[in-house]
Amino acid sequence: MTQVSDQQARTRDFARTAPPLPPRQFARWFWRQLTSMRTALLLLLLLALGAIPGSFIPQTKVDPAAVIRFEREHETLTPIFDRLGLFSVYTSPWFSAIYLLLMVSLVGCIVPRTFVYLRALRARPPKAPARFDRLPASASYETDESPDEVLARAQSVLRRRRWRVDVDDGSDGVGVVRAEKGFLREAGNLTFHIAAVVVLVAVAMGSLWGYKGSVIVVEGEGFSNTLTQYDDFSAGGWFDAGDLTPFSLQLDRFDARFVIDGPQQGQPREFEAQGSYVAEPGADPVPYDIEVNHPLDVGSSSVYLVGQGYAPVVTVRDGEGDVVFSGPVPFLPEDASYTSSGVVKVPEAAPEELGFEGFFLPTAVMDGEIPRSAHPAAANPAIALFVYAGDLGLGDGLPQSVFALEKDGLTQLSGEDGKPVRLLLQPGQTARIPGGLGTISFDEVRQFARFQIGHSPGSSLALGAAVLGIAGLLASLFIRPRRAWVRTRRRDGRTLVEVARLDRVSGADLGADVDELTEELRRQSSRPPTTAPESGKG
Amino acid sequence: MDTEQWATLSNNLVAAATVIFGLACIAHLIEWSSSRISAPDAETARLPRQLVSAVQVGAAAGGEDAQSRREGGERGERFARIGVALTILAAGCLLVGVVSRGFAAERVPWGNMYEFATAGLLVVVTIYLGLVRFMRAQWLGGVITGFAVCMLGLAFLAYVPAGPLVPALDSYWLLLHVSAAAVAGGAFTVGAGASIFYLLKARAERETPEDQRHGYLWRLPSSAAIDQLAYRVHAFAFPVWTFAALIAGPIWAEHAWGRYWGWDPKEVWAFITWVVYAGYLHARATAGWRGKAAAVIALVGFATFLFDFIGVNLLASGQHTYSGL
Numbered sequence: 001m002t003q004v005s006d007q008q009a010r011t012r013d014f015a016r017t018a019p020p021l022p023p024r025q026f027a028r029w030f031w032r033q034l035t036s037m038r039t040a041l042l043l044l045l046l047l048a049l050g051a052i053p054g055s056f057i058p059q060t061k062v063d064p065a066a067v068i069r070f071e072r073e074h075e076t077l078t079p080i081f082d083r084l085g086l087f088s089v090y091t092s093p094w095f096s097a098i099y100l101l102l103m104v105s106l107v108g109c110i111v112p113r114t115f116v117y118l119r120a121l122r123a124r125p126p127k128a129p130a131r132f133d134r135l136p137a138s139a140s141y142e143t144d145e146s147p148d149e150v151l152a153r154a155q156s157v158l159r160r161r162r163w164r165v166d167v168d169d170g171s172d173g174v175g176v177v178r179a180e181k182g183f184l185r186e187a188g189n190l191t192f193h194i195a196a197v198v199v200l201v202a203v204a205m206g207s208l209w210g211y212k213g214s215v216i217v218v219e220g221e222g223f224s225n226t227l228t229q230y231d232d233f234s235a236g237g238w239f240d241a242g243d244l245t246p247f248s249l250q251l252d253r254f255d256a257r258f259v260i261d262g263p264q265q266g267q268p269r270e271f272e273a274q275g276s277y278v279a280e281p282g283a284d285p286v287p288y289d290i291e292v293n294h295p296l297d298v299g300s301s302s303v304y305l306v307g308q309g310y311a312p313v314v315t316v317r318d319g320e321g322d323v324v325f326s327g328p329v330p331f332l333p334e335d336a337s338y339t340s341s342g343v344v345k346v347p348e349a350a351p352e353e354l355g356f357e358g359f360f361l362p363t364a365v366m367d368g369e370i371p372r373s374a375h376p377a378a379a380n381p382a383i384a385l386f387v388y389a390g391d392l393g394l395g396d397g398l399p400q401s402v403f404a405l406e407k408d409g410l411t412q413l414s415g416e417d418g419k420p421v422r423l424l425l426q427p428g429q430t431a432r433i434p435g436g437l438g439t440i441s442f443d444e445v446r447q448f449a450r451f452q453i454g455h456s457p458g459s460s461l462a463l464g465a466a467v468l469g470i471a472g473l474l475a476s477l478f479i480r481p482r483r484a485w486v487r488t489r490r491r492d493g494r495t496l497v498e499v500a501r502l503d504r505v506s507g508a509d510l511g512a513d514v515d516e517l518t519e520e521l522r523r524q525s526s527r528p529p530t531t532a533p534e535s536g537k538g
Numbered sequence: 539m540d541t542e543q544w545a546t547l548s549n550n551l552v553a554a555a556t557v558i559f560g561l562a563c564i565a566h567l568i569e570w571s572s573s574r575i576s577a578p579d580a581e582t583a584r585l586p587r588q589l590v591s592a593v594q595v596g597a598a599a600g601g602e603d604a605q606s607r608r609e610g611g612e613r614g615e616r617f618a619r620i621g622v623a624l625t626i627l628a629a630g631c632l633l634v635g636v637v638s639r640g641f642a643a644e645r646v647p648w649g650n651m652y653e654f655a656t657a658g659l660l661v662v663v664t665i666y667l668g669l670v671r672f673m674r675a676q677w678l679g680g681v682i683t684g685f686a687v688c689m690l691g692l693a694f695l696a697y698v699p700a701g702p703l704v705p706a707l708d709s710y711w712l713l714l715h716v717s718a719a720a721v722a723g724g725a726f727t728v729g730a731g732a733s734i735f736y737l738l739k740a741r742a743e744r745e746t747p748e749d750q751r752h753g754y755l756w757r758l759p760s761s762a763a764i765d766q767l768a769y770r771v772h773a774f775a776f777p778v779w780t781f782a783a784l785i786a787g788p789i790w791a792e793h794a795w796g797r798y799w800g801w802d803p804k805e806v807w808a809f810i811t812w813v814v815y816a817g818y819l820h821a822r823a824t825a826g827w828r829g830k831a832a833a834v835i836a837l838v839g840f841a842t843f844l845f846d847f848i849g850v851n852l853l854a855s856g857q858h859t860y861s862g863l
Contacts, residue, residue: 037820037823037824038824038825038826038827040820041817041820041821041824041827044813044814044816044817044820045813045814045817045835047813048809048810048813048814048817048842051806051809051810051813052806052810054801054806055801055803055806055807055850055854056803056853056854059801061800061801062800062801062802062856066855089801090801203799212796212797259701259702262699262701263698263699263701264698264699264701264702267701267702267704268704268705269702269704269705270705270708271705291705292705292706292708292794293705293706293708293709293711293790293793293794294793295793295796302796304794304795304796306795306796452795452796453796454796454797456797456798459792459798462788462798463785463788463789466780466784466785466788467785469780470777470780470781470785473776473777473780474777477773477776477777477819478773506766
């Protein structure tokens with residue numbers, strides 16, 4: 001981020017026309033290019049450009065289900081996208097290359113600038129230019145005071161205004177007060193850029209050592225924090241499963257409130273999960289209350305409420321009259337009125353394995369061919385299920401989703417009219433499965449909570465650095481580096497006082513500043529001024 | 539008043555504000571068209587005395603041309619004042635409209651796309667009126683009022699009746715994160731308006747010969763002064779946006795979703811906006827990028843902000859789906 005100087009521009013021209021540079025010089029040239037402001041700027045814009053595709057193409061880390069849907073729908077694009085890393089843009093080699101280059105460029109800029117800054121802190125304020133009238137703002141007046149009096153007062157005036165002041169008691173009859181101010185601007189600038197690097201390091205820490213997983217817990221059931229209990233789990237490369245906080249929790253009750261009437265009818269109002277947790281084996285259970293926006297912290301992990309839904313409790317008896325399945329089955333909400341889909345797999349049923357696939361409707365309305373849900377609250381719950389018999393495919397050892405049936409070995413059961421059988425059940429009802437294969441009962445409705453459990457090390461470091469960075473940013477944007485000089489020289493038995501100001505950033509009303517400083521120097525003078533100040537340009 | 543009445547009041551006032559912004563915009567358009575034929579009074583005033591009288595003599599001799607120019611200039615001034623007065627009135631309506639929306643919904647009035655648009659626009663107009671008061675920036679009026687009419691028109695498309703928040707939004711971070719985003723967005727809007735004028739004025743300064751320099755653009759401050767104004771507005775907006783998108787947002791996301799950064803489309807575009815404006819600030823300090831290139835980057839930044847606000851809500855799906863659409 002050093003500014004592109006003429007010298008650099010020449011270096012570049014030289015590189016274009018001259019024979020190839022020896023490796024060392026090439027390395028130096030390359031380093032200069034990489035750490036130039038122009039390159040940093042291009043890398044920044046490239047980073048913005050590179051971030052775009054990830055907001056349109058589904059990302060494996062963000063929504064894996066959407067990626068699978070996309071792959072099904074776009075068979076030609078998928079291999080191309082896959083090769084370009086477009087399903088995981090933010091961890092792809094090319095995106096990483098951009099931000100790593102940016103980071104190197106940043107560090108390559110910060111380090112030398114820090115040394116320059118430290119030197120500048122110790123250095124004297126800069127020398128006065130020879131001619132003040134060439135500066136953007138200057139003024140002068142004549143007085144009968146001695147140069148020493150004027151210089152002493154200029155020093156005290158500027159010191160009072162918190163300038164760094166130094167004085168040349170010119171042996172040649174010319175005295176200069178040099179003053180400088182606004183050092184915190186560059187300090188802020190450096191702080192901001194260092195903070196940006198620290199934030200990136202903290203994010204990297206989080207993704208290397210952190211973990212994140214989610215699990216569905218039905219009312220009355222529990223969860224203990226081990227890998228096998230998670231529905232899905234992802235962790236950084238350096239994460240060790242032994243690091244999981246060994247807590248467990250029980251969900252006693254889940255409350256969901258929805259808007260009953262009015263224009264926002266059906267909109268969720270409040271979700272609340274209540275129960276107790278055990279921080280580590282052997283500890284006493286502690287009651288908890290987790291809401292959206294109010295996670296539970298256990299050790300280094302946090303438990304968030306990220307989803308909810310219904311889990312109808314069903315009991316299946318097979319053709320021989322034995323209870324082969326009984327328990328809650330989570331159905332995943334698919335729309336705002338919580339029409340939820342799910343499956344029941346009964347591998348123990350005899351003579352044939354049974355599978356059920358269908359919908360749970362919290363407020364069922366039967367006004368058409370297909371029942372639908374009118375409201376997300378469980379006011380009139382019902383399940384509508386299609387029935388399959390045959391081989392569920394669980395024996396072949398391949399992992400299966402608990403929310404879908406593997407239908408290759410299954411036959412859908414039909415009624416006497418030849419149409420697929422659809423069983424419609426409300427709590428307390430039992431239906432007969434065609435072909436004498438048994439019965440299914442819908443016993444009651446329970447709710448489930450989907451918890452996300454995770455730990456991202458480095459998050460407080462990232463926050464601290466971000467806050468520090470913003471402080472630095474404010475300093476670098478709003479503090480102005482300023483320079484001023486007051487010069488005295490004897491002329492015809494009187495003292496000529498010249499005042500000048502120079503800023504390295506534009507924007508200040510330098511002329512007004514100079515006039516005001518001049519005025520203050522003159523006003524405090526014990527003797528009345530003899531000439532009016534001549535304001536310079538500015 | 540009960541919530542229904544507050545809601546009705548709010549709707550009526552926002553509609554009224556739209557109409558008044560429209561009238562203000564028309565007033566500024568008349569100001570522009572008047573200035574097309576007006577001699578720059580300010581420039582005449584700067585001429586040495588003997589030249590002024592020569593111009594006046596020339597005008598008297600040359601016919602009605604200069605006379606009509608001067609009248610056009612006065613008319614332009616008058617309509618500029620009318621435009622600003624109407625904008626103040628519209629801003630008052632909008633302010634009461636946004637506040638009463640808060641009473642109607644019994645919460646802070648920026649919980650969905652319609653509310654964010656109205657509240658954000660209030661910020662835009664407030665910043666603009668502040669600049670008019672302290673920096674005589676009424677030349678921004680036409681662009682700002684035109685933008686206000688378009689934005690309120692779009693807001694009506696996203697209208698949802700006042701109501702409570704979904705649980706994910708029910709947090710005090712809504713106050714901090716969204717209001718900071720609205721303030722930064724409002725300032726980006728004003729900054730973009732100034733950058734447009736900078737580009738127009740800078741081109742005019744490059745291409746117009748000295749003797750043809752009359753018309754609306756020549757009543758504006760110099761391109762350097764406009765650039766300075768644009769920079770100040772952006773320099774204010776950038777830290778606020780940093781806070782909204784990269785500090786308050788992640789803290790809230792950590793509380794609500796269990797991760798502080800997850801490359802949700804809204805987050806991606808907020809990040810892109812941040813990076814582009816960071817590019818703008820760097821461009822202003824880079825040889826060869828100052829001026830035109832920097833102004834263009836600022837406009838690109840504003841486009842990414844608008845896309846983050848509108849496009850992401852319409853096109854992308856993600857966790858920030860609170861638009862009510």
